[in-house]
Amino acid sequence: MPNITDEQLWQAVLGEVELSVSKANFTTWLKNTFIVSKDDNEVVVAVPNAFAKEWLENKYHKFILEALQNISGKIEKVSYVIKTASPDPKKFNKINSQKEGSRVDGVTPFSQSADNGFDGILNPNYIFENFVIGSNNELAHAACVAVSKNPGKVYNPLFIYGGVGLGKTHLLQSIGNEILKNDPRKKIKYASSEKFTNELVSAIKNRGTKAFKDVYREIDILIIDDIQFIAGKEKTQEEFFHTFNTLYENEKQIILSSDRPPNAIPALEERLRSRFEGGMIADVSAPDMETRLAILKVKMTEKNFEVPDESLKYIASCFQKNVRELQGAMSKVAATCQFHGLEPNLDNTKKILADLVIRPLKKAITPKDIISAISGFYDVSTQNIIKKGRKKEIVKPRQMAMYLMRTEIKSSYPNIGERLGGRDHTTVMHAVEKIKNDLENNKALEQEINLIKEKLYT
Amino acid sequence: MELTCTQENLNKALNIIGRVVNKNTTLPILDNVLMETEKGRLKLSSTNLEMGINCWIGGKIIKEGKITIPTRLFSSFIGGLPNQNIEIRQVGESLKLSCGNYRTEIKGLSAEDFPLIPKIKADPIVEIKSLLIKEALIQVLPSVSLSESRPEITGVFMDFSQLDKNKLVLAATDSYRLAERSIDLNGAKINKEGLNLLGEKKSLIVPRNTAQELSRILDNSDGELKIILSENQILFDCGSVNLISRLIEGQYPDYQQIIPTIFKSEAVVDNGEFQKAIKISSLFSDLKTNSVSLKADEKSKTVEIKAETGEVGKNSSKVAAQIKGEKVEIVFNHRYLVDGLNSVNAEEVALKMNDSSSPVVLSAAGGKEGKKDFLYLIMPIRG
Numbered sequence: 001m002p003n004i005t006d007e008q009l010w011q012a013v014l015g016e017v018e019l020s021v022s023k024a025n026f027t028t029w030l031k032n033t034f035i036v037s038k039d040d041n042e043v044v045v046a047v048p049n050a051f052a053k054e055w056l057e058n059k060y061h062k063f064i065l066e067a068l069q070n071i072s073g074k075i076e077k078v079s080y081v082i083k084t085a086s087p088d089p090k091k092f093n094k095i096n097s098q099k100e101g102s103r104v105d106g107v108t109p110f111s112q113s114a115d116n117g118f119d120g121i122l123n124p125n126y127i128f129e130n131f132v133i134g135s136n137n138e139l140a141h142a143a144c145v146a147v148s149k150n151p152g153k154v155y156n157p158l159f160i161y162g163g164v165g166l167g168k169t170h171l172l173q174s175i176g177n178e179i180l181k182n183d184p185r186k187k188i189k190y191a192s193s194e195k196f197t198n199e200l201v202s203a204i205k206n207r208g209t210k211a212f213k214d215v216y217r218e219i220d221i222l223i224i225d226d227i228q229f230i231a232g233k234e235k236t237q238e239e240f241f242h243t244f245n246t247l248y249e250n251e252k253q254i255i256l257s258s259d260r261p262p263n264a265i266p267a268l269e270e271r272l273r274s275r276f277e278g279g280m281i282a283d284v285s286a287p288d289m290e291t292r293l294a295i296l297k298v299k300m301t302e303k304n305f306e307v308p309d310e311s312l313k314y315i316a317s318c319f320q321k322n323v324r325e326l327q328g329a330m331s332k333v334a335a336t337c338q339f340h341g342l343e344p345n346l347d348n349t350k351k352i353l354a355d356l357v358i359r360p361l362k363k364a365i366t367p368k369d370i371i372s373a374i375s376g377f378y379d380v381s382t383q384n385i386i387k388k389g390r391k392k393e394i395v396k397p398r399q400m401a402m403y404l405m406r407t408e409i410k411s412s413y414p415n416i417g418e419r420l421g422g423r424d425h426t427t428v429m430h431a432v433e434k435i436k437n438d439l440e441n442n443k444a445l446e447q448e449i450n451l452i453k454e455k456l457y458t
Numbered sequence: 459m460e461l462t463c464t465q466e467n468l469n470k471a472l473n474i475i476g477r478v479v480n481k482n483t484t485l486p487i488l489d490n491v492l493m494e495t496e497k498g499r500l501k502l503s504s505t506n507l508e509m510g511i512n513c514w515i516g517g518k519i520i521k522e523g524k525i526t527i528p529t530r531l532f533s534s535f536i537g538g539l540p541n542q543n544i545e546i547r548q549v550g551e552s553l554k555l556s557c558g559n560y561r562t563e564i565k566g567l568s569a570e571d572f573p574l575i576p577k578i579k580a581d582p583i584v585e586i587k588s589l590l591i592k593e594a595l596i597q598v599l600p601s602v603s604l605s606e607s608r609p610e611i612t613g614v615f616m617d618f619s620q621l622d623k624n625k626l627v628l629a630a631t632d633s634y635r636l637a638e639r640s641i642d643l644n645g646a647k648i649n650k651e652g653l654n655l656l657g658e659k660k661s662l663i664v665p666r667n668t669a670q671e672l673s674r675i676l677d678n679s680d681g682e683l684k685i686i687l688s689e690n691q692i693l694f695d696c697g698s699v700n701l702i703s704r705l706i707e708g709q710y711p712d713y714q715q716i717i718p719t720i721f722k723s724e725a726v727v728d729n730g731e732f733q734k735a736i737k738i739s740s741l742f743s744d745l746k747t748n749s750v751s752l753k754a755d756e757k758s759k760t761v762e763i764k765a766e767t768g769e770v771g772k773n774s775s776k777v778a779a780q781i782k783g784e785k786v787e788i789v790f791n792h793r794y795l796v797d798g799l800n801s802v803n804a805e806e807v808a809l810k811m812n813d814s815s816s817p818v819v820l821s822a823a824g825g826k827e828g829k830k831d832f833l834y835l836i837m838p839i840r841g
Contacts, residue, residue, distance in 0.1 A: 025571070028485045028507070049704055050691050051507045054574035082690045084707070 006035040009072060010045075016067035017060065029055045036083060041076040043068060046083035053080045122180070122190055126173035132298055134291025137167060140282035144171045144255075148178035151186075151221055151253035155280030157244075160257045162284035163450055165324030168257040171284070172223050175255055179221055187219040193229040197236045204235075212239075217246045221253045227276075228258040232267040241272055248275075260451055261444050266379035283447065287323060292316035295323060296330050305334040311349040318353060321450075329353055365456055367405050367419045373455045374401045377448075386421040399431035404452065406432045459495055459523025459548040465539045465557060467515040468500075472533040474675055474699055475504040475511045479529045485573075490526035491533075492572045493553075495519050503575055504529060509668050509703035510575035511675075523548050524569040532564060576702060578693045582684035583618070583652030584626065586643065588676040588696055591683055594628045594639040595673040597801040597832055602666045603632035610708030614669040619660040621648055629713060635794045636713055636835040637801055652687060663710055664692060668703035675699050717835055718817060721810040723783030725754045725761050726823040729807045732761070733799050735775040739765040740792040742773040749839050750795070753787040754779065754811065761809075765792075788814050789839040798834035815840050 004012075010033070018026050032048040033056075045064070047053045056064065057080055068075040128148075133141050140162075146154050160168050176188050191199075203212035216222065222243070230236045247254055258265060261283070262276035287295065296312045307330075315333065319326040336352045337344045375382045378397040385398050398420060405411045405419070406428070413425035413432075420428075438445050472491070479489055485507075492503040499514045525548050536544075544557040555562045595614065603611040617627040624643040629636065653660060664672075672694055676683065686693040694701040739750045742765040753762040761779045766772035788811060799807060804822035811818050820834040 024485050049507065050576035050702075051505065051510070051573050054576045058574055 004072070006038055009038070009068075010035045012071050013064060013067040016070065017063045020063050021060070028052075029060065032084070036081060041074050043075055043078050045078060045080050047080050048082070048084055050082055053082055056080055122176045122188065123173055124177060126170045127177050128174045130298065130302075131167065131170055131174060132287075132291060132295045134287045134294065136287045136291060137162075137171075137284040140171060140284045143280050143282045144175050145178075147253060147255065148175045148182075151175075151179055152251040156248065156251070157254035157256055157276060157279040159262060159276050159279060159281045160255070160284065161259060161261050161281070161447070163259060163286065163321065163447075164454065165322035166284045166286065167323055168284060169225055172225055172255055172257055176221065176223055186221060188221045188223065189216065189219045190223040190225070192225045193227050193236075196224060196240065197230065197233055200236055200239050209239075213243070216243045219247075219252065221255070222247055223255045225257050226259070227256045228260060228265045228268075230268075231265050234269075237269050237272055241269070241275075244272070244275060254279075260447060264444065264448055264451075266377070283443070285443075285447070286321050289316060292320070292323075292326055295326060299327055299330045300334075303331070303334050305338065305344075307333065307344045307349075308346070310346045311344050314346055314349055315353065318356075325356075329356055332356070365409060367409065367411060367416070369456060370401055370404045370408065371419075373452055374404070377452050377455065388421065399435055400449070400452070402428045402431040403435035404449075404456075408453070408456070459493070459525060460521035460546065461495065461500060461517045461519045462543050462545050463500060463515060463517030465536060465541050465544055467517070468544060469533075469536050469539075471502050471513040471515045472529070472536055475502050475513050476529050476533045477671060477674065478504045478506050478509060478511050480506055487526060487567055487571050488573070489528055489530070490567055490572065491529040492524065492526045492569055494524035494569065495522045503572075505573055505575055507573065508665065509671065509701060510573075511671070511702075512575060512700040514698050525551065525553060525566045526569050526572050527553055527564055527566040535562065535564070576691060578686050578688045578691060578702065580686050580688055581649050581652055582647075582686045582695070583649050584621075584643070584685045585647035585682050586626070586641070586685070587646070588681045588683045590641050592673055592676040594641050595669055595676075597639050597803065598628050598630040598637040599666070599669060599673060600797045600801060601630040601632060601635050601637040601834075602669070603630075604666075605632070608633075609706055610663060610710055613663040613665045613706045615661060615663055615710045617661040618653055618656060621650065621653065621660075629710075631711070631713060634791070634837050635798065636716070637798070637832070638713070638717075638834075639832045642831070656687065659709075661710065662687070662692065663706035663708065665703060665706055668692075668701065672701055675701060716817060717833070718810075718812060718819065720812075721783070721819070722812050723754060723756075723781065723786050724811070725809045726780045726806055727761055727777050727809065729799055729802065729805055732777050732807065733796060735763045735777050736792050736795055736799075738775060739763045739773050740796075741765075742767055742770055743792055747839055748791040748793055749789050750792045751787060751789045752809075753785075754781050754809070755785045756781045756783065786811050786813060788818060790818075790836060791839060794836050798836060801834055802832060814838060 014030060014033075017030065021029075029052050033052070034046050036044045036046045038044070045056070047056060061078065065075070065078050068078060128141075128145060131141060140160050143155055143158055144160070147156075147158050160171055162168055173190065176190055179186050180188060200209075200212060203209045224240075230240060244254060256276065261281060262268065262273045265273070293312055293316050296307075296316060300307055300312075311333070315326065315329050319329055333344055333349055333352050336342065337348065342348045371382055371385060374380075374397050375385060378393075378400075380394055380397050384394050385401060401420065402416050405416045406413070411419070413428045416428045417423040417425050435445075439449065475491060479491070488504075488506060490504075492501075494501045494503070496514070498519055500517050500519070501512055501514050503510060503512045505511070539557045539560060542558050544555055547554045549563075551566050551568060553564045553566055555564070598614055602614060606612065611631055611633065613630075615627075615629040617629065620627060620640075621643065624646075626641045626643055627638065628641065629638040631637070656662060675694075676696060681696055684693075684695040686695060690705055690707070692703055692705055694703075736750060740748070743750050744765075744767050750763055750765040753764070755762075758776075759779060759781060760776040761781070762774060762776050764772070764774040798820045802820055802822055804824075806823035808821055808823040809818060810821070815838060817835050817837050820836070821832060822830070
C-alpha cells in the first residue's frame with residue numbers, strides 16, 4: 001500500500017492484533033508502542049519496557065508479523081527496541097522554539113501537551129454543528145461563532161446569559177472545541193465559577209496563590225460557566241478581577257455565562273459588572289415552537305429513531321421552557337418505544353410522557369414565598385420591602401412582589417396591599433400595571449421574572 | 459508438576475517474591491506467582507512489570523511443569539503450615555498440596571499468560587559482597603525523593619566512574635537532603651569492559667522500589683552479589699534470588715557542587731544523646747515546618763537544641779560537644795536530621811556548618827579511615 005505513514009501502518013496492525021488477543025493483554029503489552037523505522041522488508045518497533053519486549057518477541061511476534069504482511073506485503077522481519085514515546089527532548093525543544101517563538105521560555109514541553117483541552121473538561125460532543133439555531137439564540141450563536149474564529153479580537157469579553165437548560169454550556173464548550181480544532185496549541189481553560197473558587201481556596205490553603213495566578217494568567221482562552229455564583233465571594237471576585245484584567249490586556253479571549261444579565265447579579269462588585277458589560281452581551285431565551293421542533297428532529301436523527309410529526313408537535317408543546325427537558329422527553333419516548341416495541345404515535349407518546357407532563361407544575365405558593373424569593377433575588381431584606389420608604393432599589397422589588405402575587409396566586413389588590421405593609425390597593429394596581437407594561441418593552445425584566453419564578457417553583 | 463519441598467524454604471521464597479506483587483487491575487495474572495520446575499529446582503517468579511524477581515529453592519522434583527497461583531492466598535497459606543515437607547501436585551489448572559494433616563487444593567491460572575521476565579545474558583560488571591551493598595542502600599534509601607515531579611531523583615544513583623580507584627558511589631537526594639556513600643571495592647571483581655554499556659555517564663539510576671527490595675533480599679551472609687547490565691535493565695544476581703528491574707532514564711543532578719568543602723565551625727556530639735535531644739525537641743516543633751534550631755558555641759562546649767510553637771510550648775536542651783570555630787545557629791527539619799544521624803551509623807557524629815543559610819554536612823567523627831565513606835547533607839530552613 002503506497003503512501004501510508006508509519007503511524008497509520010502501526011494503527012492498522014494494532015487493529016488487527018487487537019482482534020486476536022484479550023483486552024487486558026492488548027493494553028498491557030501494546031500501549032505506547034510505535035514504529036521507529038521501516039524500510040522495504042524490516043520494521044523496528046519501539047516498546048516501553050523490557051517486559052513488553054520479551055512478550056512481543058516471544059508471544060505476539062507471529063500476530064504482528066502476519067498483520068504487517070497483510071497490510072504492507074513485503075515485510076519479512078520485525079525487531080523490537082526499548083524506547084519510550086516521548087520524543088528526544090533536545091529535538092523537541094528545537095521544534096518548539098522554531099514553531100512557537102512566542103511561547104514563554106522555561107515551560108517544559110511535556111506540560112504543554114498536557115495543557116491542551118485542559119483537564120479534558122471540554123466535552124467533545126458540544127460543537128456548533130449540532131447546535132440548533134432559532135430566533136431565541138441567533139445572536140448568541142453568531143457571537144460565539146465570531147469569537148471562535150477570531151478569539152480575543154472581536155467581542156471581548158463575551159457574556160452569554162439565559163435560563164436553565166437553554167444551551168449556554170453547549171455554546172461555551174462549542175467555542176472551546178472549535179478553537180482547539182483550528183489551533184490545537186491554544187491553551188484553553190474551561191471552569192465553572194465554583195471550580196475557580198475551589199481552586200483559589202485550595203491555593204490559599206496551600207500557599208500556592210502564585211501558581212494559581214500563573215495557571216490562569218498564561219492561558220489563551222478563559223471560559224467560566226455560571227459566573228453568577230461568584231456573587232458575594234469577595235476574595236474570588238478580587239482574584240477574578242485581576243485575572244480578567246491581565247487576560248484582557250493581553251488580548252486573550254474571555255467568555256462567561258450566567259443565568260441573568262450582569263446588572264441583575266446581586267452582590268457583584270461594580271468594577272466587575274462594568275467589565276462584564278464592556279464586551280458583548282447576548283441572551284439565549286426559551287425556544288419558540290419551530291425551534292423546539294427542529295431540536296427534536298435533530299435529536300431524532302441522532303438517535304436514528306423515527307417519530308411521527310404529530311407526536312413531535314405534542315412533545316414540543318408540552319416542554320416549552322427548557323431544552324434539556326425537551327430532549328429528555330424525546331429520549332424517554334424513543335427508549336420506551338424501542339424497549340417495548342411500541343409505535344411512537346400520538347397516543348403512546350402521551351402515555352409515556354404522562355408522568356412528566358402532569359406533574360404538579362404549580363406547587364402551592366404563598367405570598368410569603370414570593371416575598372422571600374424577591375428578597376433573595378434582589379438582595380434586599382424582607383423588612384425593607386414591607387417597610388415604608390420609597391428608595392429606588394426597594395421600590396422595584398416591591399412592585400415585582402406585587403405583580404407576582406397578583407399573577408401567580410391571584411390575590412386581591414387590597415390583600416396584596418395588606419401583605420406588603422398596609423399599602424393602598426391603588427398602589428398595588430399601579431405597580432402591577434407598570435410591571436406589565438415594562439415587561440412588554442424590557443427583555444431583561446422578562447428574564448428576571450422568569451428567574452424568580454424558577455426559584456419559586458423549584 | 460509434582461514435587462516435594464520443605465515448608466521453610468517455600469515460605470522464605472514466597473516472602474521474598476511476594477513483596478513485588480501489587481494489586482494490578484488491568485492484568486490480573488500479575489497478582490499470581492509463577493511456579494516452574496527448572497533444572498531440578500523449583501523456580502518462583504513474580505513481577506509488577508517494573509521489576510521481576512526469580513527465586514529458586516531446592517526440592518525433590520518428580521514431574522516437570524508450571525502453573526501460576528494467587529500470591530497472597532498461597533503465601534498466607536504456606537505461612538500457616540507446620541514446618542514439615544509439603545507435597546505439591548498439579549492437576550489441570552489447580553495445585554493440590556498436602557502437608558502434615560492439611561489437604562488443600564488451590565485454583566490457579568495457566569502459566570502461558572504470565573509475563574516473561576526478561577533475561578540478561580551478559581557478564582557481571584561488578585561482583586561484590588552482598589553485605590556492603592545492603593549496608594550502603596540502607597544508608598541512602600531514606601533520602602530518595604518520593605515526589606514524582608522529578609523522576610530522575612526518585613531512585614538511587616549508582617556511580618561507577620571511580621572504579622579505577624576501586625570505588626563505587628551510591629547517592630540519593632530529595633533536594634532537601636543528600637546522602638552519599640562510597641563503597642570500597644577492594645577484593646571485588648570488576649569487569650571494565652562491561653562499563654561501556656553505561657555510555658559516557660558511567661552511572662545509572664535504580665528506582666526506589668527496586669533498591670528497597672534489593673536491600674531486603676540481601677541477607678547478612680557473606681554471599682556475593684553480581685550486578686549485570688543491559689540496555690535499560692539491571693539484574694542483581696545473588697545466587698538463589700534474581701532481581702531484574704528497569705532503570706530510570708535521565709540525568710542525575712550534579713550534586714557534588716553543592717557539598718561545601720570549607721566549614722567555619724564543626725561540632726562533634728554523641729550520636730545517641732543528640733538524637734534523643736532532637737526527638738524530645740521535635741515534640742514542640744511547628745507541625746508544618748518540623749523545625750528545630752541548633753546553636754553551637756565554642757565557649758559553652760554545648761550544642762543547644764530549641765523548639766517552640768505558640769500553642770504547644772517550648773523546649774530547649776543542651777548536649778555536650780567538642781566545638782571548633784565560630785558561633786552559629788541554624789534551623790532544621792528534625793525529621794531530616796534524625797534520618798541523617800541514623801544513617802551516619804557511628805557513635806560520634808561531626809556536624810560541619812557555615813552559616814544559617816548554607817547546607818550542613820553530617821559525617822562520622824574521628825580520623826578512622828573506614829568511616830570516612832558516608833556523608834549526609836541537609837539544607838537548613840531559612841528564617
